[in-house]
Amino acid sequence: xxxxxxxxxxxxxxxxxxxxxxxxxxxxxxxxxxxxxxxxxxxxxxxxxxxxxxxxxxxxxxxxxxxxxxxxxxxxxxxxxxxxxxxxxxxxxxxxxxxxxxxxxxxxxxxxxxxxxxxxxxxxxxxxxxxxxxxxxxxxxxxxxxxxxxxxxxxxxxxxxxxxxxxxxxxxxxxxxxxxxxxxxxxxxxxxxxxxxxxxxxxxxxxxxxxxxxxxxxxxxxxxxxxxxxxxxxxxxxxxxxxxxxxxxxxxxxxxxxxxxxxxxxxxxxxxxxxxxxxxxxxxxxxxxxxxxxxxxxxxxxxxxxxxxxxxxxxxxxxxxxxxxxxxxxxxxxxxxxxxxxxxxxxxxxxxxxxxxxxxxxxxxxxxxxxxxxxxxxxxxxxxxxxxxxxxxxxxxx
Amino acid sequence: xxxxxxxxxxxxxxxxxxxxxxxxxxxxxxxxxxxxxxxxxxxxxxxxxxxxxxxxxxxxxxxxxxxxxxxxxxxxxxxxxxxxxxxxxxxxxxxxxxxxxxxxxxxxxxxxxxxxxxxxxxxxxxxxxxxxxxxxxxxxxxxxxxxxxxxxxxxxxxxxxxxxxxxxxxxxxxxxxxxxxxxxxxxxxxxxxxxxxxxxxxxxxxxxxxxxxxxxxxxxxxxxxxxxxxxxxxxxxxxxxxxxxxxxxxxxxxxxxxxxxxxxxxxxxxxxxxxxxxxxxxxxxxxxxxxxxxxxxxxxxxxxxxxxxxxxxxxxxxxxxxxxxxxxxxxxxxxxxxxxxxxxxxxxxxxxxxxxxxxxxxxxxxxxxxxxxxxxxxxxxxxxxxxxxxxxxxxxxx
Numbered sequence: 001x002x003x004x005x006x007x008x009x010x011x012x013x014x015x016x017x018x019x020x021x022x023x024x025x026x027x028x029x030x031x032x033x034x035x036x037x038x039x040x041x042x043x044x045x046x047x048x049x050x051x052x053x054x055x056x057x058x059x060x061x062x063x064x065x066x067x068x069x070x071x072x073x074x075x076x077x078x079x080x081x082x083x084x085x086x087x088x089x090x091x092x093x094x095x096x097x098x099x100x101x102x103x104x105x106x107x108x109x110x111x112x113x114x115x116x117x118x119x120x121x122x123x124x125x126x127x128x129x130x131x132x133x134x135x136x137x138x139x140x141x142x143x144x145x146x147x148x149x150x151x152x153x154x155x156x157x158x159x160x161x162x163x164x165x166x167x168x169x170x171x172x173x174x175x176x177x178x179x180x181x182x183x184x185x186x187x188x189x190x191x192x193x194x195x196x197x198x199x200x201x202x203x204x205x206x207x208x209x210x211x212x213x214x215x216x217x218x219x220x221x222x223x224x225x226x227x228x229x230x231x232x233x234x235x236x237x238x239x240x241x242x243x244x245x246x247x248x249x250x251x252x253x254x255x256x257x258x259x260x261x262x263x264x265x266x267x268x269x270x271x272x273x274x275x276x277x278x279x280x281x282x283x284x285x286x287x288x289x290x291x292x293x294x295x296x297x298x299x300x301x302x303x304x305x306x307x308x309x310x311x312x313x314x315x316x317x318x319x320x321x322x323x324x325x326x327x328x329x330x331x332x333x334x335x336x337x338x339x340x341x342x343x344x345x346x347x348x349x350x351x352x353x354x355x356x357x358x359x360x361x362x363x364x365x366x367x368x369x370x371x372x373x374x375x376x377x378x379x380x381x382x383x384x385x386x387x388x389x390x391x392x393x394x395x396x397x398x
Numbered sequence: 399x400x401x402x403x404x405x406x407x408x409x410x411x412x413x414x415x416x417x418x419x420x421x422x423x424x425x426x427x428x429x430x431x432x433x434x435x436x437x438x439x440x441x442x443x444x445x446x447x448x449x450x451x452x453x454x455x456x457x458x459x460x461x462x463x464x465x466x467x468x469x470x471x472x473x474x475x476x477x478x479x480x481x482x483x484x485x486x487x488x489x490x491x492x493x494x495x496x497x498x499x500x501x502x503x504x505x506x507x508x509x510x511x512x513x514x515x516x517x518x519x520x521x522x523x524x525x526x527x528x529x530x531x532x533x534x535x536x537x538x539x540x541x542x543x544x545x546x547x548x549x550x551x552x553x554x555x556x557x558x559x560x561x562x563x564x565x566x567x568x569x570x571x572x573x574x575x576x577x578x579x580x581x582x583x584x585x586x587x588x589x590x591x592x593x594x595x596x597x598x599x600x601x602x603x604x605x606x607x608x609x610x611x612x613x614x615x616x617x618x619x620x621x622x623x624x625x626x627x628x629x630x631x632x633x634x635x636x637x638x639x640x641x642x643x644x645x646x647x648x649x650x651x652x653x654x655x656x657x658x659x660x661x662x663x664x665x666x667x668x669x670x671x672x673x674x675x676x677x678x679x680x681x682x683x684x685x686x687x688x689x690x691x692x693x694x695x696x697x698x699x700x701x702x703x704x705x706x707x708x709x710x711x712x713x714x715x716x717x718x719x720x721x722x723x724x725x726x727x728x729x730x731x732x733x734x735x736x737x738x739x740x741x742x743x744x745x746x747x748x749x750x751x752x753x754x755x756x757x758x759x760x761x762x763x764x765x766x767x768x769x770x771x772x773x774x775x776x777x778x779x780x781x782x783x784x785x786x787x788x789x790x791x792x793x794x795x796x
Contacts, residue, residue, distance in 0.1 A: 001606055001608075001662050002666055002670040003514065003516055003539070004517050005517070006514055006670045006673070009677065010666065010669055010673060013669070020468075020470070021470065043463065043467070044463060046461075046462035046463050047463075047466050051466070052457050052462070055457065056454075063444075064449075064646070065442060065445075065646065068449070068648070069646075069648055069649045070418075070438065070648045072418070072419065104651070104680055105679070105681060108680060109679075110679060111678060112679075115401070115403075115404070117400060117401055118401055119401045119403070136677040137679065140678065141401070248467075250467055250468045251466050251684070252684050252685055253681060253683075253684050253685075264399050265400070268400055271408055272404045275404070275408060276404065279407065279535065280506075280509060280679070281503070281508060281535065281680075282502055282506060282679075282680065283505050284649060286687065287650055287651075288686070288687075
């Protein structure tokens with residue numbers, strides 16, 4: 001009954017999502033406090049107070065038919081303008097509402113831009129480890145995901161291999177910084193070199209290559225590290241942003257695309273992307289949440305980054321102490337830890353016996369590692385440490 | 399730069415949406431009160447008070463990380479169970495949460511089920527006049543929309559032609575009752591015959607044909623007319639529902655799919671549809687609005703149907719008085735009026751000179767007619783009557 005394209009998806013249902021369901025099942029058996037679910041990027045830090053404040057203000061001050069009604073498919077003009085100005089203030093860009101397209105989260109933003117530009121057999125490059133859904137999104141439009149192998153020294157992208165893998169069929173490149181699952185932030189030097197390579201290859205092949213910057217973790221950076229704004233490095237950049245993490249609203253599905261004026265065929269791409277937003281069935285980003293975003297920007301609302309930072313330090317320092325090997329993440333809320341054995345899936349199974357739910361790196365095209373999402377309560381991390389310690393002992397790390 | 403598939407979409411950007419933008423432009427010039435925009439199904443009746451009440455209760459009573467967080471891709475279990483029970487009470491069905499998949503509106507629901515079942519070249523039948531986006535949704539998955547020509551006598555579906563057009567390639571049929579743009583409700587007799595034909599053809603070709611019932615207007619029916627529940631007529635039925643009209647929440651993008659147990663390969667279809675919801679980029683239906691729906695069902699919230707009915711009667715009676723030809727709609731909030739000349743696009747242009755924005759029937763594959771959306775204020779209808787009258791005189795109708 002189901003389509004040929006869906007069959008492999010049903011067979012390989014997302015490991016992360018299966019773990020989410022597994023976590024709920026274990027919690028029902030052992031009690032939530034005795035299950036250490038580090039599998040999903042579901043923020044534990046609540047939305048900042050300004051979200052609730054804004055909702056209350058909107059219900060009081062704005063018309064119901066306006067707040068819950070249709071607007072232009074690209075989103076409310078005032079919301080888009082507020083976002084553009086906020087980007088301009090922070091990054092020295094020159095966006096206006098014309099450059100902003102409100103989307104049903106970053107996942108939808110990625111689908112919109114891929115639908116807009118991909119023809120069948122077009123190639124989309126990305127860097128391992130990468131978010132597993134990229135492959136599904138690219139296949140939605142009959143494109144082909146080409147993966148650059150991981151640089152496990154520091155998890156900055158492997159740019160030599162990247163340059164080699166660009167062909168005349170390369171239509172887009174997806175980067176994700178701060179990165180899921182490594183927590184790495186692409187440096188200014190990395191982005192400069194990446195942009196240079198793209199420009200050279202565009203010239204070599206006479207093609208346009210779109211750099212898609214997937215940035216749901218932009219606001220989650222620690223120790224004052226700068227997260228460079230990618231449109232400043234390369235003209236044909238499209239940014240996919242989400243408020244899922246920066247305002248802890250993952251279930252609300254609210255984000256935006258930035259398509260800069262400098263982008264090749266800007267007007268046509270913006271029109272096509274707006275239509276794509278409509279025909280893939282989203283129609284528009286959820287209206288009340290759009291209005292909330294405007295007020296949250298005006299109120300300078302920020303999620304409690306210190307809470308994640310505290311989690312990061314406790315978990316990173318503890319795992320290092322127990323003998324695990326891991327680079328210290330500069331952003332996002334993940335640790336990407338080297339498994340003490342080659343088969344990291346077996347390591348995950350072993351961890352699960354201690355009620356520790358971790359995601360195998362092969363889900364990110366980087367076997368031998370596991371992802372630990374530390375967007376959980378500090379107490380969960382504290383309670384889980386004996387389990388990590390026991391695991392380290394089992395593998396002779398301490 | 400944009401894909402081959404997107405090019406015709408950019409060239410033929412939705413007439414309805416262009417009119418929406420045009421309406422805003424004219425309103426800026428002449429003042430909103432002097433532009434009679436009947437082009438878009440954007441409800442003028444505000445959401446019932448229970449929506450705001452529910453939001454306030456949720457913010458007070460439920461945890462922020464729960465309300466705005468990820469849940470299972472299919473939606474919150476308690477919300478789905480509440481919807482299932484409500485359907486069971488009203489229609490004598492036997493659904494449970496297992497049959498309900500929360501979606502980003504009905505448009506997304508349609509995309510999800512089409513992605514779930516369509517292989518390239520599969521045929522999807524629908525009845526003219528039909529919502530123009532069906533063609534785009536089917537083409538998203540490389541299917542082919544096959545259109546049964548309109549029965550302009552009473553706008554019930556043309557079932558003889560329907561039976562002839564079913565082939566071994568027919569994978570699905572989309573119906574929409576109460577209908578956009580005609581306002582017609584499919585009768586018990588119509589659905590019985592339609593189901594019979596489908597069962598015969600399934601047997602003849604040894605295939606499974608899915609009946610997709612697009613039902614955003616289910617709750618908008620007048621004069622006590624019954625809108626039969628389609629799953630009771632045919633096992634392989636999937637219902638696409640939306641709260642856009644029934645709770646006046648079109649911008650919020652909240653709806654659901656019903657996939658009944660009786661549906662062929664139920665478990666596989668439900669799993670695949672849940673995955674499709676994820677990979678097309680929606681991930682899940684907006685979380686706060688899911689929670690609002692639960693409470694609104696419990697509070698028995700209903701949109702002010704009497705307001706639409708009053709609009710319907712004023713506009714229908716006036717247009718008939720002016721000499722226009724039109725069937726009286728039993729549901730939805732549209733009049734489908736015969737243009738006094740064969741070229742209804744020219745008629746629409748003429749109407750626009752009176753600041754009347756109407757949608758040509760050719761946008762619904764039914765030229766010679768125009769759609770008038772009466773989900774506007776009663777006052778707009780009153781103010782617009784002289785313009786309709788002047789138009790009728792120009793065409794010698796009165």
